[in-house]
Amino acid sequence: MRDVAVVGIGVMRFGELWETPLRDLCVNASLQAVEDAGVDRVDSIVVGSMACGLFTEQEHVAALAADYLGLGPVPATRVEAACASGGAALRAGFAEVASGLSDVVLVLGVEKMTDVSGDATTAGLATAAEQEYETFYGATFPGMSAMIARAYMERYHAAPEHLAAVAVKNHAHGALNPLAQFQNTITVDDVLQSVLVADPLHMLDCSPVSDGAAAVVLCSAETARRARKRPIRITGVGFATDTISLYRRPDLTRMAAVERAAKAAYAMARRAPGDIQVAEVHDGFTIMEICSIEELGFVPRGQGKDAAPSGLTALGGRIPVNPGGGLKARGHPVGATGVAQACEIVTQLRGEAGKRQVPGARIGLTQNMGGSAGSASVHIFEA
Numbered sequence: 340m341r342d343v344a345v346v347g348i349g350v351m352r353f354g355e356l357w358e359t360p361l362r363d364l365c366v367n368a369s370l371q372a373v374e375d376a377g378v379d380r381v382d383s384i385v386v387g388s389m390a391c392g393l394f395t396e397q398e399h400v401a402a403l404a405a406d407y408l409g410l411g412p413v414p415a416t417r418v419e420a421a422c423a424s425g426g427a428a429l430r431a432g433f434a435e436v437a438s439g440l441s442d443v444v445l446v447l448g449v450e451k452m453t454d455v456s457g458d459a460t461t462a463g464l465a466t467a468a469e470q471e472y473e474t475f476y477g478a479t480f481p482g483m484s485a486m487i488a489r490a491y492m493e494r495y496h497a498a499p500e501h502l503a504a505v506a507v508k509n510h511a512h513g514a515l516n517p518l519a520q521f522q523n524t525i526t527v528d529d530v531l532q533s534v535l536v537a538d539p540l541h542m543l544d545c546s547p548v549s550d551g552a553a554a555v556v557l558c559s560a561e562t563a564r565r566a567r568k569r570p571i572r573i574t575g576v577g578f579a580t581d582t583i584s585l586y587r588r589p590d591l592t593r594m595a596a597v598e599r600a601a602k603a604a605y606a607m608a609r610r611a612p613g614d615i616q617v618a619e620v621h622d623g624f625t626i627m628e629i630c631s632i633e634e635l636g637f638v639p640r641g642q643g644k645d646a647a648p649s650g651l652t653a654l655g656g657r658i659p660v661n662p663g664g665g666l667k668a669r670g671h672p673v674g675a676t677g678v679a680q681a682c683e684i685v686t687q688l689r690g691e692a693g694k695r696q697v698p699g700a701r702i703g704l705t706q707n708m709g710g711s712a713g714s715a716s717v718h719i720f721e722a
Contacts, residue, residue: 342559361395370408377567385447507524601706617702625667662687
């Protein structure tokens with residue numbers, strides 16, 4: 340298996356991009372990545388997108404991207420794994436290069452979510468849950484995440500303030516990121532006084548509805564030597580699934596897919612949790628970051644609640660988590676998120692993150708998951 344490196348990144352500011360059509364999102368991020376890489380060809384395109392058909396009535400998104408990039412007849416394939424679509428696309432692109440099937444692969448994550456009403460967006464996202472036994476009876480992702488939060492709070496004596504501290508931290512990081520959807524700081528009181536969405540989750544515990552795209556260019560180590568900027572290797576890859584439904588899980592506070600994906604990535608990279616110096620993790624809801632950092636091995640079980648309040652996961656802490664603002668502040672166009680996480684880690688390992696730079700960072704991790712952790716991807720990056 341060949342070594343694989345990221346040689347180019349492109350990410351746009353996420354938000355409510357009313358005037359930008361889906362095809363332009365694809366093109367803008369992709370051209371940024373190709374220009375950053377300085378490559379003169381692309382052998383293959385992999386696109387991560389969850390629900391373009393539901394949100395924009397456009398399927399066949401990979402061919403659309405290739406068409407408007409002027410890259411046909413290059414093979415272009417779409418990958419879907421709910422909110423983990425971007426991470427799954429990155430894994431697929433990695434496999435193409437590692438296997439020798441392609442030498443230069445463009446991985447694109449994209450979603451345009453604001454062309455429909457809020458109710459339609461909520462219903463579209465709920466298609467990532469089990470339809471017959473959960474969604475049919477009214478379950479939504481805020482509701483299911485609230486059940487996870489309530490179970491965690493009961494078992495580990497956590498309070499709403501612990502969840503709110505995650506949002507406060509990630510907004511503080513997002514305020515330093517010119518590409519974040521939200522660049523405002525908030526307080527714990529702001530979170531607790533915001534509208535209650537699904538008890539105990541308030542509006543400011545939830546990531547926003549976003550439009551946007553992100554892209555990376557992957558290539559073999561040999562090709563990477565000719566790259567315009569310092570290549571960042573992907574040394575570990577893990578992907579796993581769990582029951583798609585919550586009712587079948589023995590413990591609502593556990594995310595087995597995240598744990599299994601992390602173990603696979605650590606083993607492949609020959610690394611341990613303590614080696615990671617910066618991480619981008621999936622914080623679609625504040626409770627998800629708390630549970631995820633436990634499954635990734637950054638803190639013992641039951642202590643994830645204390646990480647943000649103590650400063651452990653803030654910039655300047657032992658393991659900065661979501662320095663780009665996370666899904667909470669950077670935004671969450673679901674298919675783009677996993678690729679945007681990779682762009683942030685590459686930016687950190689290049690030393691180009693500006694005010695949010697983690698000093699001396701050389702090993703980073705991304706964790707992206709679909710649904711209520713029904714699927715999860717983990718990637719380890721090294722400078």
